[in-house]
Amino acid sequence: MRKLFVCAFAFLCLTANVSAQTAKDIRKERQEIRKASKSELNEKATKTARKDAKKLKKEGWITVPGALPLEKQLDKSYMMQMEYDEDMYPKYLMGEAMSIGENYDAAKMQALELAKQNLAGQIQTEVTALIENSVANEQLANEDATSVTQSIMGAKNLISQSIGRTIIVMECYRVKTNKNKEVLVRIAYNGAMAKAAAKRAIQDELKSKSDDLQKKLDQLLGW
Structure with missing residues (x-):
């Protein structure tokens, strides 16, 4: 269980330092998490969610009437990650952002837009890791x-524009x-749809380059 907690905690920090890791390290870390049983993951995620929710409440964060408690929201978010x-x-990529406004709805809309930009950055990072992995496996030339x-x-804005319906978790x-x-909002986006959004954006960027490169990319990434 101790080993599982270390793996889970490492993943929760992944979005902050993923660029500093190699694709091989990331893949190994994720394989270790995936090996853990579902019951163990549920137990640990719930414990972590309770602890983090307590911290947020001390900082003054509350939920709107009718919304799930912070513990449940965090638990769902961690399990999806x-x-x-x-x-x-x-299977899901996450974007998070905060915004301040006089009106709650206006602040929420702005936070969602910023979260979508953050999500586009996560998609960039994940696809870049896939490319690095293909080089490591000698599937793609440097x-x-x-x-x-x-x-x-160079396609972050295009990726953001290609993102469809997200889930507020x-x-x-x-x-x-x-x-x-x-x-404060955290949104989730289906991983397959995220790759499709990246594909559309990258194809747009690669228009001036060879068709052969686009075909290689499609084949390598399963597009």
Whole structure:
């Protein structure tokens, strides 16, 4: 159980330092999490969610009437973050953001837009890791990988525009001293749809490059 907790905690920090890890390290870490039984993951996620919810409440965060308690929202978020497909690609990608406004609904809408930008950044990171992995496995030449990576990094806005319907897995707020509302949201997006959004954006960026490179990319990433 101790080993499982270390793996789970490492994953929750992944979005902050994923760029500093190699694709091989990320894949190994995710394989360890995936090996854990569902019951163990449920137990540990719930314990972690309770602890984090307690901290948020101390900071003044509350939920709107009728919404799930913070513990349940966090628990759902953590469990979704621990799901991967056979290629160790996340089944769900997460985006998070905060925004402040006089009106709750306006602050929430702004937070959702910022979260979508954050989500686009997560998609960039995940697809870049897939490209790095293909180079490590000698499936793609370094020069081709560099070209694709540059296209990915330049396509954040296009990826954001390609993102469809997201799932709000966490929503809470706190009242500032000036009575303004600070809203925190976390959104989830289906991993397969995220790759499709990245594909559309990358294809747009690669229009001026060879069709052969696009075909290689489609084949490598299962597009």
